[in-house]
Amino acid sequence: MKKKAISVLAVSALAAAPALAQDGGALQRCRAIAEAPARLACYDAIPLAAPAAPAAAVAPAVPAAVVAAPVAAAAAPAVPAPVVAAAAPAASSQFGLDRRNPAAESQQVESQIVGTFEGWDARSLIKLANGQVWQIDDGTSASYALQSPKVKISRTMLGAYYLEIEGAKRMPRVRRVQ
Structure with missing residues (x-):
């Protein structure tokens, strides 16, 4: 930063x-x-x-x-912030990839993991139903036995991405690799 x-x-x-x-x-x-x-x-x-x-x-x-x-702020009058429109469905396919304009990007994407999800280890790859592939980026691990869980990946204000898995208690930090 x-x-x-x-x-x-x-x-x-x-x-x-x-x-x-x-x-x-x-x-x-x-x-x-x-x-x-x-x-x-x-x-x-x-x-x-x-x-x-x-x-x-x-x-x-x-x-x-x-x-x-x-x-x-002390020297000039406040300038109104630009209004950012909601992200179009096409922007969802680019969610998490290297971007030039993070303000125009949507703040989250929802999908699911197809099949049985057994958890993750540090650096595990997680493939979503929408074709995106995310890698665990925080060195954590967890074991679960979930069948096709829904997931939500959210972008924080500082640019980190967290994977919320339906039925899991932990939210690992991830980064998109594909």
């Missing part, structure tokens, strides 16, 4: 570099101010240029609004 936040900040800094280079005198003026609050206000007043097209093509793994919100 930290690496993603750092990469978002690095992209933001690279996008701002042309504007700062154009107004190098403003940086020098701000650097010369001894009082911290006044110096910060000087830096905040420097206008930033819009990001260049190549920088905009790079989609950050974490939405910029999430990373920048705590920093920008």
Whole structure:
């Protein structure tokens, strides 16, 4: 998570570099101010240029609004969050795969395990009726004797996936492999 936040900040800094280079005198003026609050206000007043097209093509793994919100909350008025429509049935087939826009992805998928489910070990593969294959990712193990249990895989706010199996008491963390 930290690496993603750092990469978002690095992209933001690279996008701002042309504007700062154009107004190098403003940086020098701000650097010369001894009082911290006044110096910060000087830096905040420097206008930033819009990001260049190549920088905009790079989609950050974490939405910029999430990373920048705590920093920008004091300096700028709140911007309403984008409304995300419900995921279409086609999006269900991509649930859990490497994605470029996690906000547009559905937050869970439901299916079932066909046949007898005897449980899992660390790194076990679980094939669902919808064709998806998930791997146990948390090193846990459990034994069950369930016949074609229904399952629900949910995505948490931080991007982890958990497998809820009907009739099982535990929910292992999983990752999609196919």
